[in-house]
Amino acid sequence: MGQHLKIGIVGAGLGGMTAAIALQQRGFSVAIYEQAADLGEIGAGITVGPNAAKVLSALGLEDEMAALADATPHSGILDHKTGERLNYTVRGAEGFIKEYGAVSRLVHRADLHNVLERAFKPEGDALRLNHELSGIAQDNDRVTLEFSNGQTDHCDVVIACDGLKSIVRDTLFPTEPPEFTGFVAWRGLVERSQVPNVSLDPHFCAYTAEDKMFARYPVRHGSLINYIANARKPGFDTESWKATADISEILGEFDDWHDDVVSIMRATPNGKCARWALHSRKPLKSWITGRIALLGDAAHPMTPFHGMGAGMAMEDAAILARCFEASGANNWKDALQRYEQARIGRANKYHVASLKRGMTYMSADPADRAQKPSAGMEKEAAYDAISVPI
Numbered sequence: 001m002g003q004h005l006k007i008g009i010v011g012a013g014l015g016g017m018t019a020a021i022a023l024q025q026r027g028f029s030v031a032i033y034e035q036a037a038d039l040g041e042i043g044a045g046i047t048v049g050p051n052a053a054k055v056l057s058a059l060g061l062e063d064e065m066a067a068l069a070d071a072t073p074h075s076g077i078l079d080h081k082t083g084e085r086l087n088y089t090v091r092g093a094e095g096f097i098k099e100y101g102a103v104s105r106l107v108h109r110a111d112l113h114n115v116l117e118r119a120f121k122p123e124g125d126a127l128r129l130n131h132e133l134s135g136i137a138q139d140n141d142r143v144t145l146e147f148s149n150g151q152t153d154h155c156d157v158v159i160a161c162d163g164l165k166s167i168v169r170d171t172l173f174p175t176e177p178p179e180f181t182g183f184v185a186w187r188g189l190v191e192r193s194q195v196p197n198v199s200l201d202p203h204f205c206a207y208t209a210e211d212k213m214f215a216r217y218p219v220r221h222g223s224l225i226n227y228i229a230n231a232r233k234p235g236f237d238t239e240s241w242k243a244t245a246d247i248s249e250i251l252g253e254f255d256d257w258h259d260d261v262v263s264i265m266r267a268t269p270n271g272k273c274a275r276w277a278l279h280s281r282k283p284l285k286s287w288i289t290g291r292i293a294l295l296g297d298a299a300h301p302m303t304p305f306h307g308m309g310a311g312m313a314m315e316d317a318a319i320l321a322r323c324f325e326a327s328g329a330n331n332w333k334d335a336l337q338r339y340e341q342a343r344i345g346r347a348n349k350y351h352v353a354s355l356k357r358g359m360t361y362m363s364a365d366p367a368d369r370a371q372k373p374s375a376g377m378e379k380e381a382a383y384d385a386i387s388v389p390i
């Protein structure tokens with residue numbers, strides 16, 4: 001057991017929280033440093049695929065996840081103007097379990113984060129909010145963390161889960177700054193009662209066209225509809241989790257689309273349509289330097305077109321904890337190396353495939369646009385971070 005090793009986790013997003021719980025459950029002492037004043041998640045819906053479901057289930061959270069949503073019953077690709085089904089897959093719980101060993105769910109990000117918050121034990125000062133990391137350095141004995149609130153702390157090992165704009169990556173790894181991918185995303189949540197006539201069959205659907213797409217699915221047991229609209233917009237360039245767009249901006253892009261698409265957009269509450277210029281960075285050759293490792297978006301900030309960024313972060317977290325357990329508290333070097341070896345190939349594969357998937361969704365070729373959401377990566381969804389060799 002690892003009681004004497006202090007593992008610092010920078011960032012309490014979905015990756016950092018999952019890593020902290022998985023390590024705690026194996027007896028390791030963790031401290032999370034989060035810049036925000038409160039825990040929580042910004043954003044709307046999220047796909048929790050079978051790979052992520054297995055990680056959550058191993059943390060003892062399957063009942064809580066089941067209370068959030070049933071397995072996605074069907075998914076499809078629709079023509080952006082007529083709504084004609086170009087592709088339709090019925091799976092449901094039985095189909096998912098048979099094919100992938102666990103179900104896929106569509107949930108509200110805040111609800112998923114809440115499930116993780118409840119599972120984390122903030123013993124002592126294991127959770128430090130208002131701790132924005134401003135500097136990090138290491139020597140033979142420890143890692144020193146400096147925060148913009150003036151505090152300093154020391155850990156034996158640090159796992160950087162500080163997202164796309166990771167200061168740890170920028171400080172210690174050979175990396176370029178985040179680059180605009182050429183895709184913009186708008187996201188919103190709409191009350192189902194505002195759009196009672198919108199069809200929810202398929203449960204998850206994407207309307208696709210050249211250079212644009214619109215995906216929507218219900219969350220919170222159908223009381224809300226989450227959507228994400230994308231367009232290729234070279235030259236556009238503001239990355240932020242907090243930017244918002246006026247509804248006229250998305251309607252300007254999608255006003256001649258299917259009635260359901262336009263109705264959902266029109267029902268977005270004022271000031272509640274979020275806009276991202278999707279950024280990414282090139283895959284790294286290594287995620288470790290000395291006593292410090294990257295995890296989640298800090299390691300592999302991918303575009304959202306396979307709905308896998310958080311899933312990859314959760315897989316990283318489960319494998320990391322298994323590696324620390326297998327190597328023992330005194331052998332953190334071995335644990336970090338095993339972690340990187342087990343994870344970097346798979347995560348980088350999704351990193352590259354996700355951007356390609358965006359190009360396929362929004363291809364000029366209608367046959368590309370009609371492909372299943374999981375096209376090209378179907379087998380990957382069966383991955384089990386709890387049992388793969390490490």
Ligand SMILES: Cc1cc2nc3c(=O)[nH]c(=O)nc-3n(C[C@H](O)[C@H](O)[C@H](O)COP(=O)(O)OP(=O)(O)OC[C@H]3O[C@@H](n4cnc5c(N)ncnc54)[C@H](O)[C@@H]3O)c2cc1C
Binds near residue numbers: 304
């Ligand atoms: C439009 C869109 C849709 C998406 N849809 C999906 C989906 O359906 N399924 C899916 O799996 N993924 C999806 N993703 C990807 C997913 O959101 C990310 O991959 C995931 O949130 C990464 O988690 P993380 O914990 O690594 O990083 P983040 O969620 O970015 O968390 C980083 C944390 O670190 C904190 N932090 C940052 N800097 C510092 C600092 N200096 N000091 C202290 N704390 C700091 C932040 O406040 C934050 O809490 C989507 C992404 C986008 C943009």
